[in-house]
Amino acid sequence: MDKADAEWIWNQILSILLVPLTAFENRMLSNNHAEAKRPLRFSVSEGCMTASASYVLNRGVASLLGAGMLLLSPGGAAVLNAQTYVALELVGRWTNTAGTYPATIKVFEGIAYLGYDDLKVLDVRNPAQPTWLASYQPAEGGAAQRIELAGSIGFVALYGGDTTRGGLHVLDLSDPPQPRRLGHSSAPKDARDVKILGDYALVADFYSGLHVLDIRNPAAPVPVARYQTAGNPMALAVANGRAYLAEWWSLQIFDLATITNPRLLGTYDQYETILRDVKARGSHAFLAAGDGLIVIDATRPEQPVRVAQVPTGGQAFQLQIVGERIFLAAGEEGLEVFDISNPVQPQRVGGVFTFGPAQAVDIAGDYAFVVADAGLEIFHLTDRPIGIARQPRSQIFVNDGQPIVLEGLGVSVSPFTYQWHKDGTPLTNDTRISGATDSTLTIGDASPNDQGFYSLTVSNEHGAVTSASAFVEYRPGLREALDHPGLVFQNWNGDWNWQTNVTHDGVDAAQSRPVQSGIVADGTAVTTKVVGPGTLSFWWRVTVTSDLSTNPDVVLALSIDGDSRADGTRS
Numbered sequence: 001m002d003k004a005d006a007e008w009i010w011n012q013i014l015s016i017l018l019v020p021l022t023a024f025e026n027r028m029l030s031n032n033h034a035e036a037k038r039p040l041r042f043s044v045s046e047g048c049m050t051a052s053a054s055y056v057l058n059r060g061v062a063s064l065l066g067a068g069m070l071l072l073s074p075g076g077a078a079v080l081n082a083q084t085y086v087a088l089e090l091v092g093r094w095t096n097t098a099g100t101y102p103a104t105i106k107v108f109e110g111i112a113y114l115g116y117d118d119l120k121v122l123d124v125r126n127p128a129q130p131t132w133l134a135s136y137q138p139a140e141g142g143a144a145q146r147i148e149l150a151g152s153i154g155f156v157a158l159y160g161g162d163t164t165r166g167g168l169h170v171l172d173l174s175d176p177p178q179p180r181r182l183g184h185s186s187a188p189k190d191a192r193d194v195k196i197l198g199d200y201a202l203v204a205d206f207y208s209g210l211h212v213l214d215i216r217n218p219a220a221p222v223p224v225a226r227y228q229t230a231g232n233p234m235a236l237a238v239a240n241g242r243a244y245l246a247e248w249w250s251l252q253i254f255d256l257a258t259i260t261n262p263r264l265l266g267t268y269d270q271y272e273t274i275l276r277d278v279k280a281r282g283s284h285a286f287l288a289a290g291d292g293l294i295v296i297d298a299t300r301p302e303q304p305v306r307v308a309q310v311p312t313g314g315q316a317f318q319l320q321i322v323g324e325r326i327f328l329a330a331g332e333e334g335l336e337v338f339d340i341s342n343p344v345q346p347q348r349v350g351g352v353f354t355f356g357p358a359q360a361v362d363i364a365g366d367y368a369f370v371v372a373d374a375g376l377e378i379f380h381l382t383d384r385p386i387g388i389a390r391q392p393r394s395q396i397f398v399n400d401g402q403p404i405v406l407e408g409l410g411v412s413v414s415p416f417t418y419q420w421h422k423d424g425t426p427l428t429n430d431t432r433i434s435g436a437t438d439s440t441l442t443i444g445d446a447s448p449n450d451q452g453f454y455s456l457t458v459s460n461e462h463g464a465v466t467s468a469s470a471f472v473e474y475r476p477g478l479r480e481a482l483d484h485p486g487l488v489f490q491n492w493n494g495d496w497n498w499q500t501n502v503t504h505d506g507v508d509a510a511q512s513r514p515v516q517s518g519i520v521a522d523g524t525a526v527t528t529k530v531v532g533p534g535t536l537s538f539w540w541r542v543t544v545t546s547d548l549s550t551n552p553d554v555v556l557a558l559s560i561d562g563d564s565r566a567d568g569t570r571s
Contacts, residue, residue, distance in 0.1 A: 085387030085411040086325070086337045086350030088368060092378035093355070094122060094130040102371040104318065106147045107364040111176045114371055115144035115360070119156055121176050127367050127378045133177040138184070142166040146193045146235075148201075149173070153182070153218055155201055157191035166190050168203055170218045183219040187211055187226075193236040195243075200224075200259050202243055204233035210245055210254065210262055225260045235288075239280035242301065246278035246287060253285075253301045265301035270294075277318045279326070284343045286326060288316035293328060295343050307344040312336055313393070317359040325349070327368055329358040335370050335379070337389070348389045349411050352379060385462040386412035392456055392470040399498060400477030401488070404443040404450060408467050410458030417459055421466075423452045448474050478526065481510040487528045494524040504539040 096102075096116065104115040110125035111133075118137035124130045136144075142158035143166075149155075152174040160166025167186040171179045188205035195202045201221065203211040210233065212225035231247030238244075243262060245252040251268040273290025280286070285304070287294040293316060295308035314331030321327075324341040335358050337350035356372035363369070368379045390409035398404050410416055420427045420441045427436040435441045443450055451474035456467040478489035481498040483505075489496075494513040503509045516522045 082413060083339050083347050083349045083411050084413060085384045085389065087382040087384050087387055088335065088337075088350060088352040088379040089382070090352075090377060091367075091380050092124070092127045092130050094132070094376040096120075096373070096375040101373060102359045103143065103145045104147060105360045105362045105369055105371045105376070106149060107362045107367075107369050108149050111173075112362075112369055112376065113147050113149075113154065113173075114376060115147060115156075117143045119144040119147065119171075119179070121173075121179060122376065123176070124367075124369065124376075124378065127380070130376060130378065134179055136171060136179045136181075138169055138181070140167075140186075145191060148194045148196050150196050154179070155194050155196060155215070157188075157194040157203060159192060159206065160186075160189050168194060168201060168213065168221055170215070170221060183217075183221055185213055185221040185223065187213070187223040192234050195236050195238045197238055197256070197259065202236060202238060202259075204236040204245055206232050206234070209233060210236075210243065210252075212259060212262065225262060227254070227262050227264070234275055235277040237278045237280040237285065240282075242280070242298075244278050244280050244285045244298075246275040248274055251275065251278065251285060251287065251296060251304065253298055253304060255301075266298070266304050268296050268304040268306070270306075276316060279319055279321045281321050281340070281343075284340075286319060286321065286340070286343075288319050288328060291315055291331075293319070293326065293338065293346060295340075295346065297343070308346055310338065310346050310348070313390070314357065318361055320361055320363050322363045327361050327363055329361040329370060331357040331359065334358050335361060335368060347411075348409055350387070351390050353391065353393075385414070386410070386416060386458060386460060387465050388456065388458060388467045391467050392454065394470040394472070397473040397475045398446045398450070399475055400446060400479055402446050402477065404441075404446050404472055406441045406454055406456075406470055406472075407439060408456035409439055410456075410465075412458065412460055412462060414460050414462060419457045419459070421455050421457065422450075424455075446474060450474055476508070478510050481508050484528075487530065489526055489528045492525040492527060493522075496524070496526045502541060504541075509541075 098116065100116040102114065102116050106113045107124065110123065112122040112124045114120040114122065118135045120135045121133045122130050123133050142160045144156055145159050146157045147154055152172065154171040154173045156169040156171060158166040158169055166189045167184055168188055168191055169181065170183040172182050173179055188203040188208065188211040190206040191203050192206050193204040199214060199216045201213045201215045203213065205211055208226065209229040210227040211223060214222040214224050229247060229252055231250055233245050233247050235246040236243065241256050243254040243256055245254065249269065249271050253265045254262040255265050256262060275287050275289050277288035278285055283297065283299040285296040285298055287296065291314065292309055292311040294306060296304050297307045298304045312328065312330040313333030317329045317331060319326050319328045324339060326338045326340050328336045330336045334352050334354040336348060338346040339349045340346050354370050354372050354377055356374035358370050358372050360371040361368060366381050368381055370377045388408055389411045390407065392406045392408045410418060418437050418439055420436050427433055429436045432444045451472060453469040453471050455469045458465055476498045478496060478498065479485045479487060496510045496512050498508055499511045500508045510526060512524045515524055
């Protein structure tokens with residue numbers, strides 16, 4: 001058995017062990033007096049498993065960190081997430097005023113190429129002052145999805161929407177302010193991604209699969225091969241003689257030993273979410289999938305297996321790998337950074353909110369270039385021994401009686417402690433507050449006194465770092481809106497909120513979310529429980545786009561559940 005086989009077998013064992021580990025963690029929590037130090041690190045050496053390193057347990061929780069190391073971190077005391085923090089400092093911004101949507105960015109020798117509907121060219125040699133230079137919009141139309149560079153030649157994948165507008169466009173970028181078209185191929189007319197491999201361009205086409213074009217004459221790309229896939233390709237990666245094609249619902253792995261005849265090696269199928277991007281490193285493929293990062297072990301390409309899945313706060317759009325780190329454009333969550341030195345256990349080591357949902361990212365030198373609807377933001381990257389990898393997100397409001405939940409994540413090369421503050425004052429746990437010295441703060445049964453600014457501090461011998469403040473605004477809830485402070489109201493299929501714009505009593509009322517009309521029935525409700533007998537009175541107001549008397553799809557209903565009484569009432 002060779003090393004690759006041993007690593008593959010170990011990953012299968014590890015994926016199976018992850019479930020039993022949860023039970024192990026629960027048993028650890030019940031042992032308040034357990035203390036131990038013992039070597040336990042797994043590695044592969046010439047086909048055999050060896051053990052080294054150590055873990056520590058002190059009234060703590062077991063978790064898998066680093067390169068297969070079982071680390072026991074003390075609950076309520078120091079936490080160890082032994083990683084270097086990646087700080088991201090905003091240094092420059094360029095605003096997009098065209099109202100178009102971004103798809104990609106590529107930075108090369110101080111020039112940034114941004115794929116919106118057209119291809120925008122910016123000078124970013126001074127990151128603090130990005131400057132627009134030019135744009136390229138082919139006469140046929142189409143939307144720029146990806147760009148790949150080979151020296152001063154740019155290969156642009158344009159999506160045409162199942163028309164002849166898209167395809168592979170070849171540009172002369174030797175003079176960035178004046179991009180000049182050299183050639184074009186409409187064979188992949190709905191191109192989503194392009195990669196260059198020697199004299200060939202590989203193109204992912206949304207409707208017609210994987211294309212191979214001979215580009216030895218850039219002015220006239222020649223189609224030489226096509227592999228029709230069953231799905232809809234979204235992105236493409238090439239590494240170690242293989243092509244990784246991320247389709248809508250699956251990952252296809254191809255052998256490129258004979259590039260003019262791609263051979264399918266294996267498929268990873270999943271039907272949970274959309275795959276938007278793929279990158280490859282070693283024997284692993286990394287997928288921007290739905291609202292998370294998925295890691296696939298392709299050591300045996302005929303049998304690829306998922307070995308890790310990490311949720312993100314927003315939709316995962318595009319990712320870049322630099323060394324042992326992944327930079328992920330995560331929609332509403334902004335830019336997230338993960339350490340992938342151990343691919344089966346990615347660790348979040350940095351992150352920053354962006355001005356609008358982040359949809360594309362590229363890394364050049366010590367800078368991260370992030371594209372959103374609003375434009376381009378440029379961040380300077382710095383390694384630090386301690387920091388906050390995930391900032392707490394401000395809640396716009398919290399209704400009366402609802403819980404407040406705030407999350408943050410600290411990272412350091414040494415053990416550290418958490419401390420939450422409200423308006424600068426340290427919080428302590430009590431009957432309503434839990435997690436005051438943990439990564440997640442929960443405050444139950446919100447009241448007006450809970451409104452304010454919340455922040456998280458992580459500290460150790462390297463110093464203390466405090467997060468950005470999250471403002472929590474209290475609003476009266478359904479008890480106030482419905483004038484029953486003693487009742488508990490619950491939402492069904494969507495929130496009902498307190499508001500003052502439309503009322504019966506001139507003060508306030510409860511309002512539902514919008515209810516949609518269409519092929520699929522929709523509805524929402526608010527419920528409470530009372531002890532009868534009694535009199536129930538209420539007032540409805542419904543705003544619809546058509547007359548209720550002629551629209552059978554709109555129904556107002558009152559339901560009273562309970563035990564029947566002899567007098568016909570319910571209790």
